[in-house]
Amino acid sequence: MENSTLITIEALKKHFLTMSGRFTALNGIDLTIGKAEFTGVVGPSGSGKTTLLNIIGSLDSPSEGRAVVLGQSISDLNVKQAALLRRSRLGFIFQSYNLLPVYTVFENVEFPLLLLRFDDSQRRRMVMDSLEWLGLTDKAKSKPAQLSGGECQRVAIARAMVKKPEIVLADEPTANLDAANSHHILKTMVQLNKEFNTTFIFATHDDKVIGYLRRKISLIDGKVAKDEFTNN
Amino acid sequence: MIRFLLRGILRDKQRSLLPVVIVIIGVMLTVFLFCWLRGILNDSIELNARFNAGHVKIMTAAYAKNVDQIPNDLALIGVDTLLTKLKKEFPDMKWGQRIHFGGLIDAPDSKGETRAQGPAVGFGIDMLSGDHSEIERFNLEKSLRRGRLPVHSREILMSEEFSRKLKVNPGDTVTLIGSTMNGSMAMSNYTVSGTIVFGTGPMDQGSVIVDLKDVRNALDMDNAAGEIVGYLKDNYYDEEKIGQVVARFNRLFPVSNDEYAPVIITLRQQNSLGDMIDEIKGIGAFAVFIFVLSMSLVLWNAGLLGGLRRYPEFGIRLAIGEDYSHIYKTMIYESILIGLIGSFIGTSIGLLISLYMQKHGLDLSSMLKNATILMPAVFHTQITSAAFFIGFIPGLLSTVIGTMLSGIGIYKRKTAQLFKELEA
Ligand SMILES: Nc1ncnc2c1ncn2[C@@H]1O[C@H](COP(=O)(O)OP(=O)(O)OP(=O)(O)O)[C@@H](O)[C@H]1O
Ligand SMILES: [Mg+2]
Numbered sequence: 001m002e003n004s005t006l007i008t009i010e011a012l013k014k015h016f017l018t019m020s021g022r023f024t025a026l027n028g029i030d031l032t033i034g035k036a037e038f039t040g041v042v043g044p045s046g047s048g049k050t051t052l053l054n055i056i057g058s059l060d061s062p063s064e065g066r067a068v069v070l071g072q073s074i075s076d077l078n079v080k081q082a083a084l085l086r087r088s089r090l091g092f093i094f095q096s097y098n099l100l101p102v103y104t105v106f107e108n109v110e111f112p113l114l115l116l117r118f119d120d121s122q123r124r125r126m127v128m129d130s131l132e133w134l135g136l137t138d139k140a141k142s143k144p145a146q147l148s149g150g151e152c153q154r155v156a157i158a159r160a161m162v163k164k165p166e167i168v169l170a171d172e173p174t175a176n177l178d179a180a181n182s183h184h185i186l187k188t189m190v191q192l193n194k195e196f197n198t199t200f201i202f203a204t205h206d207d208k209v210i211g212y213l214r215r216k217i218s219l220i221d222g223k224v225a226k227d228e229f230t231n232n
Numbered sequence: 233m234i235r236f237l238l239r240g241i242l243r244d245k246q247r248s249l250l251p252v253v254i255v256i257i258g259v260m261l262t263v264f265l266f267c268w269l270r271g272i273l274n275d276s277i278e279l280n281a282r283f284n285a286g287h288v289k290i291m292t293a294a295y296a297k298n299v300d301q302i303p304n305d306l307a308l309i310g311v312d313t314l315l316t317k318l319k320k321e322f323p324d325m326k327w328g329q330r331i332h333f334g335g336l337i338d339a340p341d342s343k344g345e346t347r348a349q350g351p352a353v354g355f356g357i358d359m360l361s362g363d364h365s366e367i368e369r370f371n372l373e374k375s376l377r378r379g380r381l382p383v384h385s386r387e388i389l390m391s392e393e394f395s396r397k398l399k400v401n402p403g404d405t406v407t408l409i410g411s412t413m414n415g416s417m418a419m420s421n422y423t424v425s426g427t428i429v430f431g432t433g434p435m436d437q438g439s440v441i442v443d444l445k446d447v448r449n450a451l452d453m454d455n456a457a458g459e460i461v462g463y464l465k466d467n468y469y470d471e472e473k474i475g476q477v478v479a480r481f482n483r484l485f486p487v488s489n490d491e492y493a494p495v496i497i498t499l500r501q502q503n504s505l506g507d508m509i510d511e512i513k514g515i516g517a518f519a520v521f522i523f524v525l526s527m528s529l530v531l532w533n534a535g536l537l538g539g540l541r542r543y544p545e546f547g548i549r550l551a552i553g554e555d556y557s558h559i560y561k562t563m564i565y566e567s568i569l570i571g572l573i574g575s576f577i578g579t580s581i582g583l584l585i586s587l588y589m590q591k592h593g594l595d596l597s598s599m600l601k602n603a604t605i606l607m608p609a610v611f612h613t614q615i616t617s618a619a620f621f622i623g624f625i626p627g628l629l630s631t632v633i634g635t636m637l638s639g640i641g642i643y644k645r646k647t648a649q650l651f652k653e654l655e656a
Contacts (some may be wrong), residue, residue, distance in 0.1 A: 059550075059551060078555075079555060079556050080555050080556075082556065083550070083553050083556070084553065084555070085553075086551065086553035087552065087553020087554070088550065088553065088556075092551045092552070094551075098322045098544075098547075098548045098551075099548075100240070100545060100548060102239075102240050102243040103239075103240060105241075107236065107239075110236075110288035110548075111236070111552060112552050112553065114233045114236055115233075115553055115554055159552070175567070196335070221233065228478075
């Protein structure tokens with residue numbers, strides 16, 4: 001199952017220019033990530049987890065080395081091509097949900113489909129499907145402000161999943177959630193991963209998340225310190 | 233997609249109502265100020281036009297040269313035929329004949345001896361023919377302080393201040409001592425019918441107003457008039473139309489060497505009114521410019537802040553895969569929409585207020601009691617065609633430019649950077 005490669009990272013380095021000079025956040029990463037993986041990048045704060053996820057997600061670009069995602073080299077993409085990649089093949093989940101507050105749950109989930117120009121009836125069907133996977137059908141008309149944190153994060157997952165992307169990138173998705181909600185959404189994500197063969201990549205230091213991972217990539221100071229498969 | 237974004241704007245009051253209200257207020261103020269300045273300019277012109285200059289004034293060439301001395305010996309003669317011709321040739325104009333004169337007003341005691349005396353500036357205007365135009369131009373009905381307007385021949389109106397100085401009341405008799413057209417002394421008696429206050433310093437000091445016919449009799453000026461004033465029928469001084477009138481007049485009455493031939497002079501050419509017009513126009517334009525500029529800054533800022541406030545939203549939209557240029561475009565469309573709606577409503581409200589003040593005026597006469605220049609005490613606005621557009625400069629242009637500039641920020645920042653702001 002986990003054989004075809006979706007992501008290839010070679011000698012990846014990322015430098016940031018700061019006040020005090022050049023800071024190297026990623027310092028020579030080599031990785032491949034395959035289809036339907038349920039993988040986590042773990043490590044202490046500042047180890048470069050978010051930076052790595054941002055590059056995979058084409059929100060940022062490598063300083064040195066290569067990151068090839070779904071056949072496309074991130075450094076070679078212009079902003080339009082990067083947007084197209086995100087729009088059509090990647091899903092994002094953030095720590096702080098990042099829902100659009102003026103829109104209903106339905107509309108938040110609908111938004112990616114609007115960008116992909118699905119027609120009315122297709123959108124409706126896909127959004128309702130996605131809300132059903134996440135158990136949110138009865139919340140379709142609610143606004144984010146009326147939902148609990150756990151529900152908000154489920155909406156964010158529904159939004160990431162609605163277009164059935166090949167890769168979902170989740171940066172600390174449980175950091176704002178209590179244990180029960182964390183387990184709930186993690187179980188849901190495991191299910192979606194199995195059902196649709198979607199690759200999930202987490203950035204986290206939450207043990208609850210780590211408990212569900214099938215592969216754990218440990219970063220320390222911008223380098224891969226350990227890369228282990230577990231028995232989940 | 234567009235519907236989706238519109239729904240968002242409408243639901244987010246900070247994005248719709250607030251900026252629209254800011255734009256409305258800014259545009260409204262701009263339009264109103266603009267109309268007000270135009271109104272002041274216009275009122276000042278009209279005031280001078282009504283009492284003195286006309287939109288155009290016809291005199292003999294010789295009279296025109298010495299107009300300050302009121303040289304009635306150089307007055308126009310054969311006025312009836314001239315007026316008939318003017319009325320026929322210029323159907324868009326209204327004409328009135330006037331005789332200015334200087335003299336002494338003598339107030340006698342019961343025995344007929346001089347009790348008090350004072351120099352007067354006199355206006356001979358038509359008050360008794362049944363045509364009310366001159367009465368209206370001088371605003372006599374509203375300016376009346378005591379007594380009534382003349383209804384019979386040999387009645388005289390005096391300015392209130394002058395009547396108090398001479399201790400004369402309505403019903404009293406006064407004697408006007410002047411000189412005839414031929415230079416001999418003229419004395420004639422009048423009954424004071426009423427007193428007037430014009431609300432403009434110079435006119436309120438020593439003026440008397442007598443019916444034109446009485447003046448003609450008294451000064452031996454049969455069928456003569458010092459000047460014929462002409463007004464455009466809609467009462468607004470319009471330099472272009474006046475230019476046409478002048479050109480036509482000069483074709484009908486070619487300039488000759490005859491000192492007594494009629495010549496036409498525009499409002500602009502009299503009493504340095506032209507300079508005043510230009511000056512007020514200049515000041516007005518400058519004030520409007522400053523105001524439009526500051527309103528522009530405010531609205532520009534509002535557009536800028538509105539854009540900055542939405543960086544998180546843009547971050548999310550970018551992550552979901554919308555591209556920069558699309559976000560930027562929607563942002564601009566949004567601001568155009570808001571600018572248009574705001575400018576439209578703001579202009580409408582501004583024009584409505586201006587329209588009200590154009591009709592009813594704002595009376596500041598108590599504040600302007602001591603003014604000595606011929607300036608209106610009741611402020612009117614004037615709506616010109618420019619008033620319909622001026623508000624769109626700050627309302628639309630500035631809002632959109634402000635948004636454009638704030639939007640450039642999203643290009644400048646790296647995508648990941650927008651996220652840092654988002655997560656913060
Ligand atoms: N835009 C940037 N400019 C300068 N330094 C940056 C920038 N982004 C990240 N860094 C630095 O790079 C290092 C790695 O950051 P990163 O956000 O990837 O860490 P992380 O592993 O996600 O940490 P955390 O667990 O706290 O989220 C940090 O030291 C951070 O300060
Ligand atoms: Mg992080």
